Amino acid sequence: MKSTVLQKSFSSIKVPERGIIYTLALYAVLFFIFLIPWADGLSDGLAKLFGIIAFGTSSLVLVIHGSHRNYSYFHFFVLLLWSWIIFSVVWTPNLQAGMETAPRLFQIMLLPFLFTLIITSRNDILRAYQAYVLGNIIGSSIIIYNYLHGIESPYYNRYTVPNIETDVMSIILALSIPMAAYLSSNLQSKLGKIIYTSALPLIIFAIFLTGTRTGSIVAVIGIMYWLFTHRNASIKVKASILIVFILSIIVVVAYAPKASTERVFSAGKSIKSGNLNYRTVIWGASIEQWKRAPIIGTGLGGLSNVLSEKHVNFAAAHNTHIQILTENGLIGVFLYIMLELSVLLVILQAPYPDKVFLLSLFLSIVVSQLTLHTHTLKETWFALTIIVIHSLLSTRKNQKRV
Secondary structure (H helix, E strand, O other), X not given: OHHHHHHHHOOOOOOOOOOHHHHHHHXXXXXXXXXXXXXXXXXXXXXXXXXXXXHHHHHHHHHHHOOOOOOOHHHHHHHHHHHHHHHHXXXXXXXXHHHHHHHHHHHHHHHHHHHHHHOOOHHHHHHHHHHHHHHHHHHHHHHHHHHHOOOOOOOOOOOOOOOOOHHHHHHHHHHHHHHHHHHHHHOOOHHHHHHHHHHHHHHHHHHHHHOOHHHHHHHHHHHHHHHHOOOOOOHHHHHHHHHHHHHHHHHHHHXXXXXXXXXXXXXXXXXXXXXXXXXXXXXXXXXXXXXXXXXXXXXXXXXXXXXXXXXXXXXXOOOHHHHHHHHHHHHHHHHHHHHHHHHHHHHHHOOOOXXXXXXXXXXXXXHHHHHOOHHXXXXXXXXXXHHHHHHHHHHHHHHHHO
């Protein structure tokens, strides 16, 4: 019954007839989503290569079929935000860094339009979630392999996928937890339920191996959503979940590196210390430099320059809003907040219980950005865009039923 209702929830939107080109574009996009959490560890630039293929085939779809109307204020603010950020290279004190960053940010600006053009049905959405979670299963397996073979990241007793920084990797993994929980409770296939339920402890263990506190906190949000999906389960099922949860904690404590687990469980101590592992020092220096150009900011790539003046040896603010505020001023942070509000608005209009899932995914992004600058990750923009697509399609059908 649940599957039938969900199927109907996404069947009202008219999309282009799915010929060969459209099908190729869809699978190119799905394969790109599958690659982005881990492919850089196999070959630097592999995800970029398939991203180009996805953009190329999707461009053909746009030429042949035209676009559709599954757009919202979110897409409008995406365009305004990234246009402003890229334009700020004009006044940056670090022109080289700005010019190197601008092309990558332009690609990120296009990603929400790419995903929205091609992912147009409930089945597409479920496939996109599956692609991302499967990609993180591969990423988790690489991390565990590295741990078993003593292949550390540049940080002592912390493990990641090669070419992906440990903090970033933990967030990439954590975003897949609510998706895996959603799939495990909404797929009809028993095999699918087993795969995505089994993915949860694997991904959580990999997050512990990264030794990242923010990633662990974000993971808790996904775990809480997973528990929510079983709120109506029998006592037997709930007891089984509790046993698995306790066993998972025991396995993590017993087999994860001591340095990683101690670092993860020191999150409370870091908060009590008042400096959040010296992040407050970075934030203070960033805000002080922002005051020099409060409206337009220091310019794209300029944060490392202004921080170095205060002898703070970081190239980023480790907070999305402060990073945007410092480099792109009040204009930039206003556009980003409006973008976030546009996402929240469509989520709140979605039917229950999809609303709970989408809120958990959105909250995972928001929390990750309190101590990290994840707004430049492809994974973040995939998650934000899929939230909007999912919300819009389910809301429109729900309104028709009313």
